[in-house]
Amino acid sequence: MFILSRLSDLIRIPPDQFHKEAQTSIIYELNKKYANKIVHNLGLIVSVWDLIKVDDGLIKPGDGSSYIKCEVRVVVFRPFVGEVLTGWIEKCSPEGIYVKCEFFNDIFIPKDMLFQNCEYNINESAWIWKMDEDTSLYLDVNEKINFRVEKEIFLNIKPKGPKLYDDEEPEEETLETKKPKYSVIGSCQADGMGCVSWWE
Amino acid sequence: MKIELEREKLLSNFEVYQHLKQIQKDNNWDLKTNKDGKKDRKVRKAFNPDLEAISRDIVSYLEKSNIQEQTEENVSNCITDLASKFPLEKIEVLQVINSKPRSFVSLYAVVEECDQRFSEEQSQEILDIVNQYFPSEQGEEEEGEEEEEGAVAENEDVEME
Numbered sequence: 001m002f003i004l005s006r007l008s009d010l011i012r013i014p015p016d017q018f019h020k021e022a023q024t025s026i027i028y029e030l031n032k033k034y035a036n037k038i039v040h041n042l043g044l045i046v047s048v049w050d051l052i053k054v055d056d057g058l059i060k061p062g063d064g065s066s067y068i069k070c071e072v073r074v075v076v077f078r079p080f081v082g083e084v085l086t087g088w089i090e091k092c093s094p095e096g097i098y099v100k101c102e103f104f105n106d107i108f109i110p111k112d113m114l115f116q117n118c119e120y121n122i123n124e125s126a127w128i129w130k131m132d133e134d135t136s137l138y139l140d141v142n143e144k145i146n147f148r149v150e151k152e153i154f155l156n157i158k159p160k161g162p163k164l165y166d167d168e169e170p171e172e173e174t175l176e177t178k179k180p181k182y183s184v185i186g187s188c189q190a191d192g193m194g195c196v197s198w199w200e
Numbered sequence: 201m202k203i204e205l206e207r208e209k210l211l212s213n214f215e216v217y218q219h220l221k222q223i224q225k226d227n228n229w230d231l232k233t234n235k236d237g238k239k240d241r242k243v244r245k246a247f248n249p250d251l252e253a254i255s256r257d258i259v260s261y262l263e264k265s266n267i268q269e270q271t272e273e274n275v276s277n278c279i280t281d282l283a284s285k286f287p288l289e290k291i292e293v294l295q296v297i298n299s300k301p302r303s304f305v306s307l308y309a310v311v312e313e314c315d316q317r318f319s320e321e322q323s324q325e326i327l328d329i330v331n332q333y334f335p336s337e338q339g340e341e342e343e344g345e346e347e348e349e350g351a352v353a354e355n356e357d358v359e360m361e
Contacts, residue, residue, distance in 0.1 A: 001211075001213060001216075001298060002210075002211040002212075002213065002215075002216045003207050003208070003209065003210055003211060004207075004208045004209040004210075004211055005203065005205060005206055005207065005208060006203075006204040006205040006208050007201055007202065007203055007204060008201075008202045008204050009201045009202070028248070031248055031250075031251045032248055032250075032251075035248060035250040035251035035254055036250035036251065036253060036254040037250070039201075039203075041203075041206075042203060042206060046216065046220070046254055046255075046258065047219070047220065047223060047251055047254070047255065049219065071204065073208065075211060075216055075219065078207075080291070082312075083295065084295065084299065084309050084310055086265065086299070101261060102257045102258070102260060102261040103254055103257035103258045103261055146306075146309065148309075190309060191305050191308060191309065192305040192306050192308060192309030193309065199303065199305045199306060
């Protein structure tokens, strides 16, 4: 679920941090920059784990801050493909199930990755698994659910450039920006997946 | 920023939990603002809403899987026991520690081709080891069921209306 990644970066320590220990202020600045941020092709960074290497600080003309090159290890949320995770159902739609994990909510289980004989019930807006003729199990909102990670999708969202033409339609852009930068596609097909309560 | 090494090590949920707890403790974020809240607020350090939010969310997510019962001692003992007795992959041991399977179904979900690699007795032994170090929370499970029943009852009430 979580991994350690090693990054190197040039960090700027503003003068108002100079009264602190160098290490503390470096970690503070790094946390400010990285905590709860998604890095493309890396994952969701949780926090700084430790500092590996810190170079001497440099001062640039016209700026009182010190610039320090450092190597750091960070905790990253990056489940591997095949890992089994637990979450809660946030929403059911005809396309599939949206799952949330409190700190990470961009998990989606498409309908063709659910159990066989799964049906969507519009009236109850829930997915129903017809295990056999007599038993039908409900995948309802807020149920605790186990799923397997199948795919991870990174989307590189670039900053908006200046408008070139006046007649550019803004609709597409809003759809683009709505898409999460990092999302996980899950599946619910094997034994032990689906609602936790079924298997207890 | 440059990524030097994408996946240096895998971390168990327990390690992350400990780390975040330490961060919260260092910054006094875990203090509940109660009657003498004024005093607490003064001590709160390092204003960083992102870090505070994510550590709060992850800690509460992990606590739902009863991570408080894990200690450095029983986690490392459990790992040595599992790794010395069974030819499990590193990742499988990690998942066993993270998800603490209590039944065959949940063990099979975590360990690949478990039914072919291990006999039923061996699988039972793995479950026993997990149970030995992290005794199952029987009482809490019952509580959970009661809550669910309560929720169902409430739903019925709503439908009746």
